[in-house]
Amino acid sequence: MWFKHNQERDLRSLLARIEAASAPTGDLVAEILRRACPRLQGAQKPNDPVRRLVEAEAWVDLGFWLVGWELPDWAIHRLSRDDSRWNCAICVRGLAINWLEDVAEFQHDDPALAILGALVQAQLRKVQGPTPSNVTPFRRMERGEAHPVNNDAER
Template identity: 35%
Template sequence: MTAALRRLDPPFLSQQLRAAPAMTRPLMLDIIAHACRRVPTLAEGKRPARIMRLIDVEAWADAALALIELELPMWQVRRIAYDEGEWHCALSRARELPDWLDAAVEARHSDLALALLSALVEVRATDVPRPRVPSVPPVLDPLYAPLTCDNFG
């Protein structure tokens, strides 16, 4: 298990986000410190500087969307909806799929930024890093030969 995964405590972060009535600067910095892997490693880049500027001007929803874009490049916002006093946010790896085929991660909160960050924390809790290449190369059968079965008659 990597150090980044060891320091992530999803139940604690989820409870902290659920209990918060509104987004604050200390809460945002705490989420960045505990749930974000890329922001600390890219400390002097343009994207983390943009996120810090958004935090400084208290543009919480924009900062949350920028964090999702930076931290979860394979995930996209599938749905943001406001219903009965709560924001519902769904993140997905394949948002072009129909809802019933997609395994989206959903979160909700009365504050939009907290709903977005709750979804980010849930993805971090459930997302297991996958290797980019197969760990074992496939072994081809020496007797294997491609066969064409065309019938033009």
């Protein structure tokens, strides 16, 4: 429970830093990679695409790549600009967007920070509890078991 509380606090702090920033910086992006990208941190070897995107300061492309890597069952639903602010919304692929909890949104003056903020917002939702998903759990079948048997069908 304490670990979850610390993660939530760290992600909220990171969201505040993103909101306060006027543009992406190497330090801010490094913090996002460290605090909001557990799959990237768990990778066994250094990730060349991330390194190349960071070196090129291709922040928008990095944001798109990270959403695909960190949230494989989520997709960018909308990236739009309204009244000088960019709005990025990401949601679980294949789910109808009817509920507030189906979407992680973030607004910022900078498009890259809007994307990265939405990524952090989605990670925060995952820490806070179950999020919608279209990924079905894997169930190991025992040897000799062809298909689960429905006993009700025999009656």
